[in-house]
Amino acid sequence: MTTRQYAEEALPQKLKRRVKQFFGPWGVFFEGFVRNPVMVGSIIPSSDRTIAKMLGPVDWDECKLFVEYGPGVGTFCRPVLDRLRRDGALIVIDTNPLFIDYLRKTITDSRFTAVLGSAADVEDIVLSHGHEHADYVLSGLPFSTLPDGVGPAIAAGTWRVLRPGGAFLVYQFTAKARAFMERHFRRIDNGMEFWNVPPAFLFWGWKDEDADV
Template sequence: MHSNDLAQLPLRQRIKARAERLFGAWGVFAKGFVKHPVMVGSIVPSSDRTIRKMLAPVPWQTVELFVEYGPGVGTFCRPVLDKLPRNATYIAIDTNPDFIRYLRKTIPDSRFIAVHGSAADVEAIIAQHGFAHADYVLSGLPLSTLPGNVADEIAQATHRALRPGGAFLVYQFNTFTNQLIRPYFDRVDRGYEFWNVLPCHLFWGWKADSETTAKRSHH
């Protein structure tokens, strides 16, 4: 059932679902931040302007699999689902079981799959759902504060998981991502959104398509 099919639910369920979306999200998000501040990164969800700018380069009509790391309470989920083709799939991966339960409960869309797991395991996760590669991967994980080599493992796994020509979309409060993903991605575009709490750095890491790779191999 798609997100706009909420209207088909009984009135009591519709009211409850809308109330949870309106008020419950803040409570769940704040709880997640208090329990796992290193993994959540911010107590305030991204602004609408950040969402629009981050997703703007995606050619939605070509997307078959969209993946998100650290979806939280779904700040990006509904805007993505509004743009995603009807036959596409959206896999959201989070290590916080509270967020996963909340997403499963509040997003009744057959295209949407909420997975309790680690972004570093993205290849195995998408394979479990019948995909060889993702078209685009979005991340709001606070990469600079992740322990050990986890951030680098995520960057490498994401590059392998993406199809040629796909992209890693990252929004952060610092510029650490630039140095993290440049060794793995053919091109990194950068942006900035002031109207966000806090102001946000945006990155789009593009994986070379096969044609570009072939041309470079002959030089």
């Protein structure tokens, strides 16, 4: 291969780096969506209004462990860390190495852990990081497009890993996620946020205080 051919081959990579640098986290998020749209679900991160409304019901004084599925470029991570108690912990789980690598490089808070893995393995992940249960679990994963069996496995594992009184916080672009949640959570609060692209359905599934752990 000639020097000119090497230069021509390297040009797309240089262009990609410049685009990512120019757009910052939005560029990383867009690349993650292009690589795996089924798992990311949206082409842009959630709005500030969605974040505020989604996190509104959380009792931060009682939150020792907050877990997030599909954190992307950290749209929710920073607001969660801003609210989280000083001795709390945030574990995020994503199957996309691009996002996990980005988060590990850009979030240096000692309370933060980014795990490359599946949300279906949340119980093992929580235990392996020294916790017995999670207080809250947040998910923006597109349940309606996940591979067969993955959605039900995530919903079941989430219910088991939550402490009694904890909640599964879900934001989606269709209402289908509620069907997965209803199999385990008897109380589900509903909301909607139109100032989001696309508009988001919001669900808060609460684990009964007297539920078996």
